[in-house]
Amino acid sequence: MFGHLSFDENVTFIAHMEDSRQTILADMSTLPGYTGARISGCWALRTDGGGSGEDSLDRLLPAVSTSRRKSSTLGKTEPPLLRTGTRTIYTAGRPPWYNEHGAQFKEAFVIGLCGGSASGKTTVANKIIEALDVPWVVLLSMDSFYKVLSPEEQALAAHNDYNFDHPGAFDFELLVTTLQKLKQGKSVKIPVYDFTTHGRQKNWKNVYGASVIIFEGILSFADKELLQLMDMKIFVDTDSDIRLVRRLRRDITERGRDIEGVIKQYNKFVKPAFEQYIEPTMRLADIVVPRGGGNMVAIDLIVQHVHSQLDEREISVRALLATAHQSQPLPQTLSVLESTPQVRGLHTIIRNKDTSRDEFIFYSKRLMRLLIEHALSFLPSKACFIQTPQGQEYEGRRFRGKGITGVSVLRAGETMEPALRAVCKDVRIGKILIQTNLDSGEPELHYLRLPRDISEDHVILMDSTVSTGAAAMMAVRVLLDHDVQEDKVFLVSLLMAELGVHTVAYAFPRVKIVTTAVDKSLDDLLHVIPGIGDFGDRYFGTDGSSSWSDEEQQEPHSCSSEV
Structure with a gap:
């Protein structure tokens, strides 16, 4: 009209x-x-x-x-949110969107x-x-x-x-x-x-x-x-x-x-x-x-x-992973830090249930430093020539890549960030929060914050322990979705179970896996055996019922992946 x-x-x-x-x-x-x-x-x-x-x-x-x-179908329950000031964290995460092969399902x-x-x-x-x-x-x-x-x-x-x-x-x-x-x-x-x-x-x-x-x-x-x-x-x-x-x-x-x-x-x-x-x-x-x-x-x-x-469209990834890859040889993409007397001694201390929290943190940091140094040795390099103060030419090596980014899987993976910063000057750091759904047992993505243009970098993906590999698999999938090349991802963990190694290697055969030790099995609760216990709880001094650290509660939630 x-x-x-x-x-x-x-x-x-x-x-x-x-x-x-x-x-x-x-x-x-x-x-x-x-x-x-x-x-x-x-x-x-x-x-x-x-x-x-x-x-x-x-x-x-x-x-x-x-x-x-209002229609009863639209009756809303309490939203899955944790609000702190102007920040919002989703307590209901994104379930797996890929299958056991790592491909989008x-x-x-x-x-x-x-x-x-x-x-x-x-x-x-x-x-x-x-x-x-x-x-x-x-x-x-x-x-x-x-x-x-x-x-x-x-x-x-x-x-x-x-x-x-x-x-x-x-x-x-x-x-x-x-x-x-x-x-x-x-x-x-x-x-x-x-x-x-x-x-x-x-x-x-x-x-x-x-x-x-x-x-x-x-x-x-x-x-x-x-x-x-x-x-x-x-x-x-x-x-x-x-x-x-x-x-x-x-x-x-x-x-x-x-x-x-x-x-x-x-x-x-x-x-x-x-x-x-x-x-x-x-x-x-x-x-x-x-x-x-x-x-x-x-x-x-x-x-x-x-x-x-x-x-x-729902899929149970973790259940499939728990029964897969049995009795198979370890993949060639795996590198285990040499088990020297020093490394064995550090493992003895941090695996001991009677170790105090202060000692656990101190010796864990020592082992993390060795692990990060070992992982960096696999970065691509090229020959170069420099002049020494004595005027002599020296043939050396330089990193052959645009940059290095560290990404920690919260919360325990965050403990490895200081070791990476200590050996990589001005390294950029990203964070991914993945938690297990207590009802379904599946990993869920709650939060991520990745640096800009991460697709062009070599990425050090850090998690303290890997059991079934479900969370590590999700973290790698997130990086690939941000156009990071698979052969530029280095999964670094203090301790891994054989199942977790096979899971990541099978789904992503070009990802380099670096750890200090590989344990043979998992118990009925999918904990690594003999294992190290709950690394996050022992490091942060929290009990088994706590799943958040103070640092995590300060992180905002967003579908955006840039800082």
Whole structure:
């Protein structure tokens, strides 16, 4: 309706919406409350008054206090979060996304959201994320992939004469590549588009570790390659008048636009583009959601389907590892520190259950220093010639690589960082927090912080002990997802079980494994035998029930992998 009014008439209509509010509500009060969602061609109705959502028509007018019952399926439990000030740590981690071979077992579940401008796509996406109650969800907006405008195009945009709703305004090549990598579990960089300057900001956002990807945009169904990447396609169908009011509110308050310019752009570009490019793609949708975020029936059905898909993709990696690789010779990629009397003496002290904590820490640090020095001897080097103070030429060796990065598997792997810093000047350090789920027994990724451009470095991956190799395997997989080359990863551990060695070597045959000793077996609780006990508990002085150190509690949680 708005598209056929002049500028003054539009403004007058919006101004009189408040005066019409009581009449509208009075007329609606005589009707039974229901919400409809066209699900694959069918209509599902509800009668619990669930249509008054955050972006429904009622929200465009002053709020009216009404009671609303929520669907039982969307009843939320306590979120799996640990909050300290401005920092958030997820206590429900990401389960394995790969099989026992180290290869990706499951791709992320991609939900495509399409709809006209200001139809409520982002609101629907946020409602889905809230109802899913899963920490590893990424919301990817098509707005981030607008093309960088030339000076001529920027001049047109300044006068509201550039068509941002045309397919040519988007960088589909970059968008498809980014979504493909994200679906495959890789780390990606997302451009940040500045609607004020109509260009991309210098610092792109890094995203990694999605189990569910929600991709929303006005033309998300316009490209065949994008459609092939989607596991579920949702079209948000909202009345054109409501979309215009929302667009006015958003562009004026959030993007610094004036009302006349917004109306001009809507009539010249937005409305025709919707009719030509967006509305016809509704037939491609699996689900059509009328009224956007207020349609809780549709959101409920979507969430149920996503949960069922995630359940089907679960895999038990640790159970498979516990029975694999029995009676096989140790791999050639394994290097064990020579068992000299000194090394045997250090092992005697730290394995002894009666060793005091102070002595345990002191002699562990000595052994760590020897281990790190041994691991560095496997780094690639090249011949070089230098001049001595006596003016003589000396043929030596230099490190042949761009850089060295240390990555510790929290919490016990962090104890090895001082030894690495002592022998590698200005080494960069990253951290990965992996903990075992007490219910499933599977390792779960809770947090990671990796230096920028780690893909070009040789990485020293540090963990104090390795039993089944499940956590080490996950840590290596994380590095590979960040494009670190497999033959540039060095897994360094004070003590390993044979099973853990075989697990890592079988899944990643080019990873170098370095340790001070390999023990033969595991007990029923998957502890290394004869072993060293719980290294983290003995080092930090915590009991067996504690799984966090003070340092870990200070770390923020993020899907971002950069500092």
